[in-house]
Amino acid sequence: MKTLLFLLLGSALACHAAEPIRILIIDGFGNHDWQRTTRLIRGVLEPEKIFTTEVSTAPSRTDGPGYATWNPDFSRCDVVIQTCNDINHNGTLWPDKVRANFENFVSRGGGVFVFHSGNNAFPDWPAYNRMIGLGWRNKNFGTAIRIQADETMERIPDGEGNSTGHGARTDRVIHRLGDHPIHAGLPRVWKTPLIEVYTYARGPAENLEILSWAEEPKTGERWPIEWTVNYGEGRVYSGTFGHVWKDEADPVDLRCAGFQTVLVRALHWLAKRDVPATVPADFPTVDTTSLRALKE
Numbered sequence: 331m332k333t334l335l336f337l338l339l340g341s342a343l344a345c346h347a348a349e350p351i352r353i354l355i356i357d358g359f360g361n362h363d364w365q366r367t368t369r370l371i372r373g374v375l376e377p378e379k380i381f382t383t384e385v386s387t388a389p390s391r392t393d394g395p396g397y398a399t400w401n402p403d404f405s406r407c408d409v410v411i412q413t414c415n416d417i418n419h420n421g422t423l424w425p426d427k428v429r430a431n432f433e434n435f436v437s438r439g440g441g442v443f444v445f446h447s448g449n450n451a452f453p454d455w456p457a458y459n460r461m462i463g464l465g466w467r468n469k470n471f472g473t474a475i476r477i478q479a480d481e482t483m484e485r486i487p488d489g490e491g492n493s494t495g496h497g498a499r500t501d502r503v504i505h506r507l508g509d510h511p512i513h514a515g516l517p518r519v520w521k522t523p524l525i526e527v528y529t530y531a532r533g534p535a536e537n538l539e540i541l542s543w544a545e546e547p548k549t550g551e552r553w554p555i556e557w558t559v560n561y562g563e564g565r566v567y568s569g570t571f572g573h574v575w576k577d578e579a580d581p582v583d584l585r586c587a588g589f590q591t592v593l594v595r596a597l598h599w600l601a602k603r604d605v606p607a608t609v610p611a612d613f614p615t616v617d618t619t620s621l622r623a624l625k626e
Contacts, residue, residue: 350380350381350382351380351381351382351408351409351597351598351601351603352381352382352384352406352407352408352409353375353381353382353383353384353407353408353409353410353411353597354383354384354385354386354402354404354406354407354409354410354411355368355371355372355383355384355385355386355410355411355413356385356386356387356388356402356410356411356412356413356414357385357386357387357388357413357414358387358388358389358390358414359388359390359414359415359416359418359419359422360413360414360415360416360417360418360447360451361415361417361418361447361450362415362446362447362573362574362575362576363574363575363576363577363578364413364414364415364447366574366581366626367413367445367446367572367574367584368385368413369626370574370581370584370624370625370626371383371411371413371445371593372385373624373625373626374584374590374593374594374624374625375593375594375597376625377625378594380598381597384406384407386400386402388400388414388424388428390419390422391419391422392422392423397425398425400424400425400428401425401427401428401431402428402431404431404432404434404435404440405435407440408440408441408600408601409440409441409442409443409597409600409601410432410435410440410441410442410443411442411443411445412442412443412444412445412448412451413445413446413447413448414448414451414452415447415448415450415451416451416452417447417450417451417466423452423454423455429455429457429458433457435564436461436561436562436564436566437561437562437563437564438562438563438564439562439563439564439602440564441564441565441566441567441597441599441600441601441602442461442564442565442566442567442600443567443593443596443597443600444461444462444566444567444568444569445572446569446570446571446572446573446574449462449464449465449466449528449531449568449569449570450465450466451465453465453467453471459472459533459534460533460534460536460559460561461559461561461566462533462559462566462568463533463534463535463536463537463538463557463559463566463568464531464532464533464535464538464554464557464568465494465531465532465533465568466494466528466531467493467494467531467532467533468493468494468532469488469489469490469491469492469493469530469532470488470489471488471532471533472488472532472533472534472535473485473486473487473488473532473533473534473535474486474491474494474530474531474532474535475531475535475538475540475554476551476552476553477507477540477543477552477553477554478552479552481505481507481543483540485535486530488532491530492529492530493530493532494528494529494530494531494532495528495529495530496526496527496528496529496546496570497527497529497546497547497548498547499524499525499526499573499583500524500525500547501521501522501523501524501525501619502521502522502525502527502544502545502547502555503519503520503521503544503545503616504519504520504521504522504542504543504544504555504588505518505519505542505543505544505552506518506519506541506542507540507541507542507543508539508541510539510541510558511595511599511605512541512556512558512567512592512595512596512599512605513541513542513592513595514605514607515607515608515609516591516609516613517609517613517615517616519616520588520613520614520615520616521588521614521615521616521617521618521619522571522583522586522588522589522614522619523582523583523585523586523619523621524573524582524583525544525555525570525571525573525583526570526573527544527545527546527547527553527555527570528553528554528570529546529549529551529553530553531553531554536559537559537560537561538557538558538559539557539558539559540554540556540557541554541555541556541557541558541569542554542555542556543555555569555570555571556568556569556570556571556592557569565599565600565602566600567596567599567600569592571583571584571586571589571592571593572584572589572593581624582619582621584624585621585622585623585624586614586619586620586621586622587610587612587613587614587620587621587622588613588614588619588620590622591609591610591613594606
């Protein structure tokens with residue numbers, strides 16, 4: 331009887347492990363090349379047989395065709411990759427029903443990967459601000475977090491310091507903090523190419539864990555690169571990796587073997603699956619970046 335029970339349990343666990351992680355990419359507008367970003371994300375994920383990907387393109391204008399009827403089905407996915415950025419669209423929010431459904435999806439256990447410029451989006455959406463924890467906001471918006479020399483967190487109140495910004499994109503050394511499952515087994519430090527180091531990212535900064543930091547090139551100050559937020563029963567990951575500018579010939583930030591590894595691991599963690607433990611042979615070192623070919 332015990333043998334049969336173990337066999338049945340093992341079979342059930344094997345079936346669960348084989349279930350695909352369903353990814354929904356939401357794009358549609360932004361000040362980066364969002365169409366190419368979607369193609370490149372899919373090019374990274376689809377060779378990983380564990381993922382299935384669908385795309386839902388949000389209308390960019392509230393008075394445009396399809397705005398009133400656009401309504402992605404969040405029940406069909408485990409993780410949403412959110413790339414929309416309304417900076418150039420006069421604060422275009424998703425329709426009320428979509429926002430409500432998205433909030434319910436996350437609070438009830440769904441995962442969200444806030445992909446690069448998605449962190450800049452929707453300052454007038456309170457729940458979204460709580461989900462992302464820190465975002466591209468003005469100096470009076472909320473708390474900023476700076477990393478001290480001993481790797482403790484300095485919380486900077488609203489009104490102090492500056493609005494969110496970044497200097498030139500440069501190769502930066504990523505410094506892990508703690509031992510989050512997304513980073514388990516990875517080097518403590520590694521170099522990534524042409525990343526933006528956001529200074530004074532601001533927000534509610536609640537239920538937040540900083541995963542890594544890098545030095546701002548001019549000042550040498552240490553600012554967060556990756557962080558996670560618990561929102562209800564759900565999980566949210568944000569980071570500044572993944573920049574794809576319009577007409578950028580070679581988006582090396584997204585080609586980084588380090589970031590691609592983190593992307594795959596983060597999606598497992600957001601879906602509440604076991605995070606892959608292997609470290610790729612081409613993972614970057616503290617001295618050298620490592621670039622992979624991109625499939626589009």
